[in-house]
Amino acid sequence: MADLWAPRRRIEQAYRRSVIRTMEDLKGLLVGLDDPFDIVWAIKRYAGSKAFLRLSEAAAERMVTHLFSDAGRTWRQAARKNSRGRQLYELLQTQMKGPMGSIVLAQIRSNAEIIRTLPLSISEQVNAHVLQGTLAGLRASVIAEQIKAFFPDVTKAKAGLIARTETSKTQTALTQARSELLGLDWYIWRTSKDSRVRDSHKLMDGVLIKWAAPPSPEKLEGADRTYGNYHAGCIFNCRCYPEPVIDLDLIQWPALVYHGGSLRRMTRRQFERIA
Ligand SMILES: [Zn+2]
Structure with a gap:
């Protein structure tokens, strides 16, 4: 069952490419500029341009609708493997036209806004580079060349982080919205089960x-630095994901449960009392 809910990497990869594409036209606008301040100015102007706004909206819309239709398939498959299958299936059908539509739109909007922060965060980095170069006594034209040289890599790195973090956050948000509409209050935290999983998230693997x-995995681990409370997949670079609890028969009891701010091992009977 776990694999059924695992994030689709190809959606993240496609998103990464389309986020990079929103910045493509900017490259042409930088050609011939040999003053670093003109470059910063060009980036800022591009950030406010209609063309860029349209591209960022289109990229966000593609990613969110892709995740949404993919999740639709996942839910239908989950319904089939389930004792509550028929009931769930019917609920899913009615939901398709209902409240999920506005949730999808809100997700598109917030993702487009995140893409829109990209040029400005790049220009901040450019500013820092200009300052450094000036202090080092470099000529303006040399600094300008350096900026143009590192620009594609900075864009790629930032687009990669946006794609990884936001695809996963969006997937969790869609799963949460759908679960709540179906009256499913619990999920199982799943990790990608490889060496790159944070220690604090390894602790959460399989927890109800x-x-x-939402828990604070860092706090549960006893770390000094915490990031607040959040769900699986909802922190930068996280590849964890939620698997909705549809049927208690499919869970191995006793199970670890996050309850009252700590992790507890519970029997099914104990869990049913608090669920
Ligand atoms: Zn994680």
Whole structure:
């Protein structure tokens, strides 16, 4: 069952490419500029241009609708493997036209806004580089050349982080919205189970979590630095994901449950009392 809910890497990869594409036209606008301040100015102007806004909206829309239709398939498959299958299937059908539409739109909007921060965060980096170069006594034209040289790599790195983090956050948000509409209050935190999983998230693997009460994995681990409370997949560079709890028969009891701010091992009976 776990694999069914795992994020589709190709959606993230496609998103990364289309985020990079939103910045493509800017490259042409920088050609011939040999003053670093003209470059910063050109980036800022591009950030406010209609063409860029349109591209960022289109990229966000593609990613969110892709995740949404993919998740639709996943839910239908989950329904089939389930004792509550028929009931769930019917609920899913009615939801398709209902409240999920506005949730999808809100996700598109917030993702487009995140892409829109890209040029400005690049120009901040450019500014820092200009300052450094000036302090080092470099000529303006040399600094300008350096900026143009590192520009594609900076764009790629930032687009990669946006794609990884936001695809996963969006997927969790869609799963949460759908679960809540179906009256499913709990999910199982799943990790990608490889060496790159954070220690604090390894601790969460297989733990039952209530949508209404996200944990702070760092706090549970006893770390000094925490990032607040959040759901699986909802922090930078996280590849974890939620698997909705549809049927308690499919869970191995006793199970780890996040409850009252700590992790507890519970029998099914104990869990049913608090669920
Ligand atoms: Zn994670």
